[in-house]
Amino acid sequence: MLPNFVLTGFMGCGKSTVGRRLATLTGHRFVDTDDLIVKTQNKSIPEIFAEVGEEGFRDIEQAVLADLVGVAGIVLSTGGGAILRQENREALQQVGIIVWLDAEPDILFERASRSTRRPLLQTDNPRESFDRLFEARKSIYESLANFRFDSTNIDHDTVARRVLEQAMRFHAQRP
Ligand code: S3P
Secondary structure (H helix, E strand, C coil): CCCCEEEECCCCCCHHHHHHHHHHHHCCEEEEHHHHHHHHHCCCHHHHHHHHHHHHHHHHHHHHHHHHCCCCCEEEECCCCHHHCHHHHHHHHHHCEEEEEECCHHHHHHHHCCCCCCHHHCCCCHHHHHHHHHHHHHHHHHHHCCEEEECCCCCHHHHHHHHHHHHHHHHHHCC
8 A cells, every 4th residue: 555645835836736646646535635624614715814813724724634644545735834833743744755845935936926815925025925934934844844855847747756756765765
């Protein structure tokens, strides 16, 4: 049985697109924490942020992640901030091999700011907000992930294939 794969990384790094392709390649089920949050709450992410704030959103995110521990046969795409809580980091480590999907900050920002469904970038100065969050989170992605994959200038299909190869190499070497 193949292990589970967990995609972490900043908004705009391509977790959902790459995750779907990884699921196709492996036959695993694709699971996206943001989709689960929207489904369980029956509200959009901006609506949840507006109603209960970021901490309220994080509580829901934590509950959704806790429910995934022990589930096999999945590729899990996580929201960019899912790595912020220690409880979540422990849950993700139990779920599967953790990949930090990264890219050059300009590319991440350009992709992340295309959508209005990201409340943390709906500010007076989105680039400043992006830079601040990115700086604060970089070391967390780094220390949590089993490996980092830089997807700058690589198409999503190739990223998925290479991430799978690297994850399987990591898996084979694990004690
Ligand atoms: C967030 C990232 C979003 C979503 C929410 C908060 C974050 O997910 O969970 O807006 O804190 O970085 P994506 O990384 O899929 O955009």
